[in-house]
Amino acid sequence: MEQIQKPQQNRFGQWIRTSITARMLMVGFLVIILLIPLQYINSLITERSIRQQDVVNEINDKWGNHVLVYGPILKLPYKTYTETKTFNESTKTYFTETKTHINYAYIFPENLDSEVEANSKTLKRGNFESAVFTTSMNFLGYFKKPNLELKGIKDEDIVWDRLKILIKTSNLKGIKNEMTIQVKNSSYPFETTFNKNSNDGLGYLEELESSHLEDLDFTKSDKANFNFDIIFNGSKSIQIIPIGKATTMTMTSNWADPSFIGNFLPNNETKEITKDGFHADWKILHINRAFSQQYINKIPNLNEFAFGTKFMVMVDEYQKSERSAKYGFLVIGLTFLVFFLIQTMSNINIHPFQYLMIGLALTMFYTLLVSISEHSNFLKAYLVSGISVITLITLYAKSILKTLKFPVFIGLSLTALYTFIYVIIQLENYALLVGSIGLFLILAIVMFVSRKIDWNNN
Structure with missing residues (x-):
């Protein structure tokens, strides 16, 4: 076996x-x-x-994107002249033809004060949500009579009765009130004049332009006070550009997690952040930023000087x-x-x-x-x-x-x-x-x- x-x-x-x-x-x-x-x-x-x-981008796009306000800017038309000489064969002499052109000077305000109040909330779609806000912004200040002699522009060449005021913003579709500006004792409505193909150096901000300020006569007054309000539906952030020779902004909100952004930070002595919201104050002088109060023909892109608050969403799920x-x-x-x-x-x-x-x-x-x-x-x-x-x-x-x-x-x-x-x-x-x-x-x-x-x- x-x-x-x-x-x-x-x-x-x-x-x-x-x-x-x-x-x-x-x-x-x-x-x-x-x-x-x-x-x-x-x-x-x-x-x-x-x-x-x-989904958040879709919600924000329909509700309103980030808010950047750039203005008000005084749009001042002035005349320039060109001469052309033409030889006349029959008379054997030259004759001179003078043509008049309209150009524009852009004047920033002497003083710009703003009060901003933002009420934030949450919008949901399915399992997703986005933080948005409705903000009420009040601006007041004044323009001084423009002095353009150093730019080679004479007072008699300025078309005073064709003055306009410009306001530029990143969130035109988010505006929820009729836009008018009070200058002295008169009210002037705004119209949209945005041209996406324009190359004005402003980063393609959307533009509002007032009607002619026919009642404003700088030949009789050296100062013009203004006041206007904007109500926005927006998201992500609120910023302004400090174009005033002296610019102040006060912002309050029920948002508990702000992130202060831009070239300028709020005053630490008055800044307050609690679980119920925040309060912040800014003050910027013309010596704090590197741009002029007057521009001829074209305004440079000043978006880099914007400041404000990002409505920061803390680490999400x-x-x-x-x-x-x-x-x-x-x-x-x-x-x-x-x-x-x-x-x-x-x-x-x-x-x-x-x-x-x-x-x-x-x-x-x-x-x-x-x-x-x-x-x-x-x-x-x-x-x-x-x-x-x-x-x-x-x-x-x-x-x-x-x-x-x-x-x-x-x-x-x-x-x-x-x-x-x-x-x-x-x-x-x-x-x-x-x-x-x-x-x-x-x-x-x-x-x-x-x-x-x-x-x-x-």
Whole structure:
């Protein structure tokens, strides 16, 4: 009778089960493999974020875009002359023909004061929302009688009865009131004269032009007061350009997270930001900015001198989810490290497939987080996702490790890790510092726990 030979033991399988080095290589390989679904999750978050931005842009475009007001500017026509000499063959003499041309000088106000009040709210479409505002802006100030002699323009060449006032804005469609300007004791309506193909150096701002200021006679008065109001539906930001020789702006709003932007910051002594809104004051003198009060024929692009407030949306749900997903490699790596240390120190065998299931459960946290946060706030989504994943892995660990103390330790470790990541996400200025300190402490704990492992068993 032939003797039945026992199958030869799989040396590779034995090496995987008994060698610390083999286990480390296997765990590292699985971590790298799990980067693939993490990358897909990051792509999903990016796609949803882009979709949100598209919806926000659509809402803002219909409600009103950012607000930039540039004016008022006095548009002053004046005459110039050209002479041409023509030879007459019949008389054998030259005769001179004089032609008159109309050009324009642009005069900025001597003083410009503005009061701005913005009431913000949220508009929603489906799962997405956008922060918008309605702002009431009041402008008052005065023009001085233009003195253009230094520009080579004589008073008698100025067409005083054809004066106009220009106001330029980035958000013409957002204006919600009839536009008129009070100059002295008279009221003048505005009309739209925007030409997109014009090259006036103003960054293609849309233009409002008043009717002729026929009642304004600078030949009899050296000063003209003005006053006008604009109500805008807008989004993103409110800015003005300080074209007054002295320009002031006071802004109040119920928006709790303003970001002051532009070349000039508000007065720190009067600035106030609370959870109910903010108040800010600016004062800019002509010596603070590098442009003139008068221009001939063309105004340069002065948009770079604009200042105001950006209605800053703090880190939104997709940004938080994206920042959270960036720690996915860390979460998977540290969780596998905990299981690896338990396996090594207690001689409990954990199959590679079980590691893979744990890793996939960890990646499911981010898909849950994104999907739930679209219908709730980030904190609730984070709690639901975290509790679900921690509970699933803890119960799975109980079936693998056959004891209670190790699964409880794993559950507490994951709870601490997710809490640590949530704190980092909420921080702005100290995120890097807190994250670095936390990782240092984690490294110290791992080094302390692993000091008793016999690494010679490889």
